Amino acid sequence: MTDAKTKRSTRRSFLRTLLAIPATAFFFRNIRLTEHDDIVEVDGWILKRSDIL
Amino acid sequence: MIFQDAAAYAASGFAPKVCVIGAGPAGITIARKLATAGIPVVLLEAGSNEWTEESQDAYKGVTIGDPYFDLDSTRLRYFGGSSNHWAGWCRILESYDFEPKTYIQNSGWPIRRSDIDPYFDETYDILGLSPFRPDVPVTDNFRLFQVIKSEPVRFGEKYAAELEASKTIAVVLNTEVTELSGDGRSVTGGKLWSRGQAAGEIHAPYFVVATGGLENSRLLLWSNERSNGGVVPNAAALGRYWMEHPMYITGDALITNQAFELDHEGEAFFMPSPEAMARLQLPNFHVQLETAPYRGVKALIANMTCYAAPETTEWLSHKLGQRLQCTARVHMDWEQLPREHNHVALSATEHDAAGVPRIALHWKKDESDRRVMLEGMRLFGEEFARKDLGRIHISDWVRNGEDYPDGMELAGNHHMGGTRMSDDPKLGVVDRDCKVHGMSNLYVGGSSVFATSGQCTPTTTIVTLALRLGEHLSRTISNS
Ligand SMILES: Cc1cc2nc3c(=O)[nH]c(=O)nc-3n(C[C@H](O)[C@H](O)[C@H](O)COP(=O)(O)OP(=O)(O)OC[C@H]3O[C@@H](n4cnc5c(N)ncnc54)[C@H](O)[C@@H]3O)c2cc1C
DSSP states (O other), X not given: OHHHHHHHHHHHHHXXXXXXXXXXXXXXXXXXXXSSTTEEEETTEEEEGGGGO | OEESSHHHHHHHTOOOSEEEEOOSHHHHHHHHHHHHTTOOEEEEOSSOSSOOHHHHHTTOEEEEESOOOOTTTSSOOSTTGGGGTOOOEEOOOOHHHHSOOTTSTTOOOSSOHHHHGGGHHHHHXXXXXXXXXXXXXXXXXXXXXXXXXXXOOOHHHHHHHHHHHOSSEEEEOSEEEEEEEEOSSSEEEXXXXXXXXXXXXXXXXXXXXXXXXXXXXXXXXXHHHHTTTSSOSSOTTTTEEEEOXXXXXXXXXXXXXXXXOOOTTSEEEEEEOHHHHHHHTOOOEEEEXXXXXXXXXXXXXXXXXXXXXXXXXXXXXXXXXXTOOEEEEEEEEEOOOOOTTSEEEEEEEEEOTTSOEEEEEEEOOOHHHHHHHHHHHHHHXXXXXXXXXXXXXXXXXXXTTOOXXXXXXXXXXXXXXXXXXXXXXXXXXXXXXXXXXXXXXXXEOSGGGOSSOOSSOSHHHHHHHHHHHHHHHHHHHHHO
């Protein structure tokens, strides 16, 4: 039950992150979410979400 | 007194209470400490006053597993030992390093850092250090810590005059112990080799092996083989749990808010908090930022696009360009876990000029090394961004689990374990006093006694432990 919930929320936040990334950033190849909502890893760069808005 | 060979020493009639084998930082420190208590010591040194090809040849060996330095270039075999080429970077193991961790098998020392605290002042004196500055928390999970880049003390040079003048310490150069003999309770003597030939035996009530972090295992393994287990009666851990500090350049940094102090070489060292290590179940490590001599976005892009995703790097650099203060290479060194299978063994086929089998070092990094690199970089990068200190890029080979790159430093030349300290004779060779389990008069000095390696350079801790051993032995001898 907890697992399913975590999976759902991870998927949700992943989608949220993708939506938050503007079209100009589509050349980014590799996106990884972190345990912090405000931080993403893009092509090995560890960035603030605001960096790519 | 300094004698040039075993024959000159034998003629002197000197009667030692302790025979210390090996005149590097550990051996010289132990001998000097014993001498301050008036205890006569003979300090045997395989090499001479300077580097010679013949002496160095005995250090040749092979490494099986991961690429490693040639075993005759990662250490020096003459008076002063490897302090003749060490870099002088100093730091003492952290309290946390001594403690057992549920998530690291075979972690924990039988002593605590507080057991070596009393020897810090003397250690600073020997190495010419001022006390370490307190760590500075820079993010929730990382502390800036001081590595003292000291003017490296060459132990042979520093103490030659004092040892020459000493009536209590007899240094014997060009004289190695090829094997110790023992009856399973005590060492009964040591066979000598001096100036290319056998040179009789040495006898003393107590023996200390201080021949370096690889050689201590070699000498004891060979001695034990020759005396049918009479030198290290509990030999399950002998030569085993050998460790290094792997080190690689693992990424780059753009620094936008340099809210931490750089040292005089433009470097800063960060260590994770014990809580972060425990939460992520990681061994200790440090992240070293090496700020680049160039400034500005163009040079950075030119350099980085060679290996980071070019469009991303360029875009990010422009984005941060206004605030960019400087750029840095990110370098990581980490604690290698004590693994039984990483071990010093004796070659079955190769021997040195004195007939002692050469070393076959079995050493391989594993998944825990990969994990600490990647998770450590991620933790640091996330904190760095959240605090708006800058942004970190993790090298592709680290993220993709590719081969370790050639042409990087690969490790620290720090040889640890092999005669590790443990209360349990199955898991260690020496007890908390550095005495070989089951033997009444045999002790070990140097980083081969490290139970775990922490993330920092070893020699400061080696000197501290040597002072502690010297004091312990002085007390034991005075009480007996
Ligand atoms: C390139 C390099 C850079 C380094 N930089 C640093 C650094 O910045 N900071 C740090 O903390 N550490 C550093 N180190 C590690 C440091 O040099 C060692 O930790 C330190 O020298 C170990 O001291 P030791 O006395 O235990 O052993 P050693 O220095 O190896 O001394 C052992 C001595 O025993 C002698 N010996 C060997 N076998 C016998 C025998 N059978 N009989 C008699 N004598 C024998 C040897 O000739 C030698 O003199 C570096 C090492 C290298 C190679």
